[in-house]
Amino acid sequence: MQMRKVVLLGDSIRLIGYGKHVAEFLGRDYDVWQPSENSRFALFMLRQVFDCRDRIAGADAVHFNAGLWDVCDLFGDGPFTPKEEYVATLLRTVSVMKQRGAGTLIFATTTPAGPGKKDHSIERTAEYNRAAVEALKKEGVIINDLFGLVSSDIGAFIRPDDMLHLTERAEIVCAKQTADIIASSITAAAGKRTPGSLK
Numbered sequence: 001m002q003m004r005k006v007v008l009l010g011d012s013i014r015l016i017g018y019g020k021h022v023a024e025f026l027g028r029d030y031d032v033w034q035p036s037e038n039s040r041f042a043l044f045m046l047r048q049v050f051d052c053r054d055r056i057a058g059a060d061a062v063h064f065n066a067g068l069w070d071v072c073d074l075f076g077d078g079p080f081t082p083k084e085e086y087v088a089t090l091l092r093t094v095s096v097m098k099q100r101g102a103g104t105l106i107f108a109t110t111t112p113a114g115p116g117k118k119d120h121s122i123e124r125t126a127e128y129n130r131a132a133v134e135a136l137k138k139e140g141v142i143i144n145d146l147f148g149l150v151s152s153d154i155g156a157f158i159r160p161d162d163m164l165h166l167t168e169r170a171e172i173v174c175a176k177q178t179a180d181i182i183a184s185s186i187t188a189a190a191g192k193r194t195p196g197s198l199k
Contacts, residue, residue: 003029003030003031004026004029004030004031004060004061004186005030005031005033005058005059005060005061006022006026006030006031006032006033006059006060006061006062006063006182006186007032007033007034007052007055007056007059007061007062007063007102008022008032008033008034008062008063008064009034009035009039009045009048009049009052009062009063009064009065010039010045010063010064010065010066010108011038011039011040011041011045011065011066011067011068011069012038012068012165013065013068013111013146013165013166013174014034014039014065014108015034015036015037015038015039016165017165017166017170017171017174018146018166018170018171018174018175018178019034019175020171020175021171021172021175021176021179022063022175022178022179022182024175025175025176025178025179025180026179026182026183030182030183033055035048035051035052039064039065039066040066040069041066041069041070041080041081042066042067042070042081042086042089042090042093043081043089044069045064045066045093046089046092046093046096049093049096049097049100053100056097056100056101056102057100057101057102058101058103059101059102059103060103060104060186060189061102061103061104061105061106061182061185061186061189062097062102062103062104062105062106063106063107063108063144063178063181063182064093064105064106064107064108065107065108065109065110065144065146066086066090066110067086067109067110067125067128067129067132068110068111068113068120068164069081070086070110070128071110071120071121071124071125071128072119072120073119073120073121073124074119079124079128083127083128083131086128086131086132087131087132087135090107090132090135090136091135091136091139094136094139094141095139103186103189104142104185104186104189105139105140105141105142106141106142106143106144106181106182106185107132107133107136107141107142107143107144108143108144108145108146108178109129109132109133109143109144109145109146109147109148110125110128110129110146110147111125111146111147111150111158111166111174112125112126112147112150112151112154112158113125113158113163113164114154114158114159114160114163114164115154115163116163117162117163117164120163120164122151125147126147129147142181142185144177144178144181146174146177146178149173149174149177150166150170150174156169156170157169157170157173158170
């Protein structure tokens with residue numbers, strides 16, 4: 001099997017969370033690369049795409065997430081990034097990655113914060129996710145619903161000390177789901193490119 005190139009972009013949920021384990025689940029047929037820097041909020045991630053352009057070019061799949069910084073009400077006057085701007089930035093990011101030769105694009109929905117996290121709202125996070133998913137699906141982006149997965153058991157999946165990051169158990173569960181979606185998406189894309197394929 002030809003080595004498949006995978007790029008992971010995203011905030012700390014990726015950097016110190018599920019991203020640590022994806023390569024292990026994908027196995028030796030996949031070359032998984034991710035920046036050592038947190039992608040922070042959506043607009044920062046767009047800028048990061050420029051720095052990672054050589055990695056993104058020709059990648060079989062780019063898996064990305066953003067949102068925890070964007071939905072955060074830092075100053076008590078509303079989210080850091082307005083929803084319309086958040087969605088527009090994600091769409092621009094997708095457009096740029098396509099122009100740079102990325103293959104399959106996979107977006108992970110923003111994970112919920114714990115109920116004690118005052119500057120975050122599960123309802124607002126869900127609202128941003130709905131808007132992002134609706135827009136990105138129209139661009140052919142595959143969705144990895146980490147929000148739904150983590151929301152199924154916030155008590156077990158969100159760390160009680162900061163009410164934001166993934167527990168060790170959640171890191172593994174999210175990494176497994178992420179790896180499965182990456183592998184199946186790459187396989188499906190390869191099938192569509194096969195001459196004579198009916199897919």
